[in-house]
Structures are given as C-alpha cells and as structure tokens.
Amino acid sequence: MRVLHTSDWHIGRTFHGVDLLADQDVVLGAIADIVAEDGVDVVLVAGDVYDRAVPSAEAVRVAGRAFRRIRDAGARLVVTPGNHDSAVRLGAFGEFTSGEGLYLRTTIDGLAEPVLLDDDHGSVAFYGIPYLEPDPARHSMGITERGHAGVLGEAMRRINADRATRDARSVVLAHGFVTGGAGSDSERPIGVGGVEQVGAAVFDGPDYVALGHLHGPQTLSERLRYCGSPLAYSFSEASHRKSVWLVDLDADGLADVTRRELPVPRPLATVSGRLDDLLSAPAYDHLVECYLSVTLTDPVRPIDGMRALRERFPYAVHLEWVPPEGKGDALRYQDAVRGRSDAEITDNFFTACRGSELSASERTVVDRALAAAAREEVGAE
Secondary structure (H helix, E strand, O other): OEEEEEOOOOEOOEEOOEEOHHHHHHHHHHHHHHHHHHOOOEEEEEOOOEOOOOOOHHHHHHHHHHHHHHHHOOOEEEEEOOOOOOHHHHOOOHHHHHHHOEEEOOOOOOOOOOEEEEEOOEEEEEEEOOOOOHHHHHHHHOOOOOHHHHHHHHHHHHHHHHHOOOOEEEEEEEEOEEOOOOOOOOOOOOOEOOEOEEOHHHHOOOOEEEEEOOOOOEEEEOOEEEOOOOOOOOHHHOOOOOEEEEEEEEOOEEEEEEEEEOOOOOOEEEEEEOHHHHHHOHHHHHHOOOEEEEEEOOOOOOOOHHHHHHHHOOOEEEEEEOOOOOOOOOOOHHHHHOOOOHHHHHHHHHHHHHOOOOOHHHHHHHHHHHHHHHHHHHHHO
C-alpha cells in the first residue's frame, strides 16, 4: 500500500494580511497530482485542515475541492483535526463521508477504532488521534496523568491494545510537538505549564507515525516523521523545501519512505538596506515576485516606507526600521531625564525616535512650544 503523509494545510490562513487561498489551492492541487502520478492509495492529513475553528465559506470550498481532486486521482483520505481545527465541526458528517472514501477521525472515544483498508498483503489499520487538549482530554479519558505526555500516552496505550488484537499493519496520525522536532514562528504554542513536548517513545509500536503540528519537514526516526505544512506561513520558513512523504508498506510493514517536493506558488525572501538603494539597485530585481520582509537601515526613518517599497516590490508584506548601530538606541526613561532640561529631553526624544538631531528651524519651533508650556504652568500656579 502506498500512503501520502500530509498535514497542516491551514486553509484560510493569511500571511501578514495577504489572502493565501489561491496559493493553497495551487499546492493542494499539486498533492492530487502526486496521488495520480505515484499511484497513492491513501492520503493522510495529520491535523489542521483549516486555520481556525470556524473557517470561512471560501476556505471550506478550497478544502472540498482538494478532497475531490484527491479522490478523483484515486486515493482515499484519513483526516484528523489539529489544534487550529474544530474537531466537532470537522467530524460532523464523518459517518456519511466514509462511504465516499473520506474517513474523519475526530473523537477521543473513536481513536482506537481504526480505518481498515486492504491491499494484496492484507489489512492496514489507520488510527487517528485528534489533537488532545490536555486537561479536557484527561478528564474525558479518566486518567490522572497531566500534560501532553499523559493524554498522548493514554491514547497510544489504547491504540496498541487494539493493535494487539488484529493481524494488520498499522499507521497512526497524531498532532503534537515531539522532542527532537524543530519548530518555526508560524505554529501556535500548545504548551501547558511550559511543557508542550512529548518523548518519541510514546509512539512506539505502529509501523509508521504521521505527525502534524510542526511546519518543517523532519525525520525523528525512519518510522516517525513530520511532513510539515505545504506552504510557508512565516519568514522563519523561507529556507524550507516544502514536501510530503511517500510511504510504502509491504507485507512486513514499513518498506520505504521517499520525499516529494511541492511547488512554491510564491517564494519568501528577506532583505535589508537603505530605501533608495532597495528601490534602484538592479541586484534586487529577483525579489520583485517574492513575499518580502524588509529591514530598512536608513539613519532616519523613511516616511511611507512601505508605500514606496510596494512600487517596486508589490508583494512586500513586512517592514521594520533598524538604524545603524548607535543610532536610535532607546534609553531607559530615568536615565534619559535625570538632570536634564526640558530642551535636552526633547532633543534626546527626537534623536532616539528618528535617528537624527533637530534642524535649526525645528529647534526654533520646539523652543517656542516649550516656552509656551512654561508660561501656562506659571499661570496655573
């Protein structure tokens, strides 16, 4: 049996305010193409189909189209919710969709009830662990152990107990942070009391464990992997090569895992420099079609910097100003005002905010304003 491991579609997410639905539609269509090209039997989505518990109508349409493309390409789907999804909403029509080859595993009570699919070697049992919020899940499971390790450990205990009763190979879908994985800036923290990671040994037993939650592809062991998100959702992922895992199961279990890279609808890039240089230098031509994060290093903060940047870089989405070293450094308030006159405090404020001293004409305006304020204080007394 050939299985495609995906996760963290996050349909409906925006990127610094930019709608990504069109990009998501492209890359999910590429997943369907892989299904057709490589003869995939089952596609796994290990959590976070949507980016929010109540997705927009447009996000639901993109998800529905992706599911249909994958089914039309010849694969069945096993899907679990993540920490962004609503398990209740995602699983609302699970008993009806299973007849169409879409298997939704969204409940704690059903996590040890596998989807059984057959190939020439017999059955493969697919177990889906929905994202388990530790405290509610602990009470629902009737256990005293706390945290992610406690609830995931109990989930795997139940799954392994069921596995022992079956003559079948097994695959588990789970959504969480396993020790040894590397996070990125776009993942929502799931820590409880500062502890969000679980040890890899929790997942001992199955032939393959398809992990979701971390957005970078990574291998914790041959049978324990993250595929990552199909798109980059933060600039910390600019160097990721987004991909999915093609998992082959033979009569004895896990036979092979290969990586299939996904297309990049629009690359991410970061750049720094002075505004005039960025707007004119040919060296930056290759960034015109990128989602761009810009750090301006002008000594004085440019006015309407983003507007100016977008005249050349229409997909600039993030901007910050970091003046040259020694310029614009903020002082602690007490150090800034101790033993200084009003004029000196005002001068320091302007220098710290914009990286340059007051001009002569500005100095005149400020002096008049300070004198007027002083007269008002005297009159009030």
